[in-house]
Amino acid sequence: MGISSSLSTAKSDYQHFGLSKALYCGSLRVARRAAGVITMQCVFLPSVSAESLKTKPQYSCRFLTNAELQRYSQDPSLQLDQEFLRLATSKGDRCFAILDGETLASYGWYSTKPTVVDDELSLRFHPDYAYMYKGFTHPNYRGQRLHAVGMGMALNAYLAAGSKGIVSYVEALNLASLKSCYRLGYQDFGKVYILHGQKKVFHSQGCERYGFEVFFTDKTPAKETPRAALA
Numbered sequence: 001m002g003i004s005s006s007l008s009t010a011k012s013d014y015q016h017f018g019l020s021k022a023l024y025c026g027s028l029r030v031a032r033r034a035a036g037v038i039t040m041q042c043v044f045l046p047s048v049s050a051e052s053l054k055t056k057p058q059y060s061c062r063f064l065t066n067a068e069l070q071r072y073s074q075d076p077s078l079q080l081d082q083e084f085l086r087l088a089t090s091k092g093d094r095c096f097a098i099l100d101g102e103t104l105a106s107y108g109w110y111s112t113k114p115t116v117v118d119d120e121l122s123l124r125f126h127p128d129y130a131y132m133y134k135g136f137t138h139p140n141y142r143g144q145r146l147h148a149v150g151m152g153m154a155l156n157a158y159l160a161a162g163s164k165g166i167v168s169y170v171e172a173l174n175l176a177s178l179k180s181c182y183r184l185g186y187q188d189f190g191k192v193y194i195l196h197g198q199k200k201v202f203h204s205q206g207c208e209r210y211g212f213e214v215f216f217t218d219k220t221p222a223k224e225t226p227r228a229a230l231a
Contacts, residue, residue: 025172025173025175028172028173035195036195036196036197037194038171038193038194038195038196039171039172039173039192039193039194040169040170040171040172040191040192040193040214041169041170041171041172041178041188041191042167042168042169042189042190042191042192042204042206042207042210043167043168043169043170043178043181043186043187043188043189044165044166044167044186044187044189045151045155045165045166045167045168045181045185045186045187046165046185046187047155047159047165047185048152048155048156048185049185052149052183052184052185053149053152053153053156054149055098055144055145055146055149056144058100058101059098059099059100059105059146060099061096061098061099061149061150061153062096062097062099063094063095063096063097063154063157064094064095064096064097064107066089069085069089069095070085072104073085075104077138078104078136078138079134079136084134087116088109088111091111091113092111092112092113093109093110093111093113093115094109094110094111095107095108095109095110096108096109096110096150096151096153096154096157097150098146098149100141103138104138105137105138105140105141105146106136106137106141106147106149106150107135107136107150108132108134108135108147108150108151108154109132109133109135110130110131110132110133110154110158110166111130111131111133112129112130112131112163113127115133116217117133117214120196120199120216120217121214121215121216121217122214122215122216122217123169123212123213123215124211124212124213124215125167125210125211125212125213126210126211128163128164129163129164129165129166129167129210130154130155130158130163130165130166130167131166131167131168132151132166132167132168133168135147135150135151147180148180148183151166151184152184152185167189167210167212168181168186169192169212172191188206189206189207189209189210189212190203190204190205190207190210190212191203191204191206191207192204192207192212192214194214199216199218201213201215201216
């Protein structure tokens with residue numbers, strides 16, 4: 001990132017999020033350029049307000065069946081390829097969707113088991129929680145907060161089944177996404193620092209309570225997290 005681009009980004013952060021956030025993001029960018037450190041903010045969603053779940057009456061909101069997932073996978077624009085579906089459904093992950101008639105408007109995936117994050121990283125967490133990943137909203141339906149609505153409805157379904165909430169993480173530089181998370185009711189619980197070049201990951205103390213651990217897929221997680229670790 002050049003000097004002019006950096007200044008433009010800093011100015012935008014200041015205009016939209018204030019001086020303290022702009023300075024904080026500036027320090028994260030310096031750490032990323034100098035040492036290759038990527039900082040992730042870990043967040044937890046314990047509940048949502050009924051007001052935040054309002055959407056258009058023509059939408060239906062529910063978990064998709066395997067047959068429905070197979071049908072929607074035939075549309076490449078929905079990003080549900082066969083290999084992903086095989087891996088996700090084989091470990092019991094579920095897809096909560098918002099449908100406009102037969103049109104898949106928005107969806108998010110939820111897991112209670114260790115999950116691959118990308119080509120290098122995987123994530124584990126305490127099974128009393130669900131992990132939200134792979135959120136998608138069709139371009140024709142963006143701007144309606146469907147991702148947040150679907151997440152809130154999925155949370156209520158997991159809470160009813162005995163879960164304690166949803167855990168996720170967002171790059172700390174992504175202030176817009178974090179703002180959306182906080183608006184829905186997410187709370188911070190820790191940070192993860194990823195050094196891709198050295199294949200090292202560091203976790204703040206708050207991660208331990210949730211058994212939240214990011215690790216490089218070719219490495220063994222640091223330790224098992226006993227169920228007694230949670231109150």
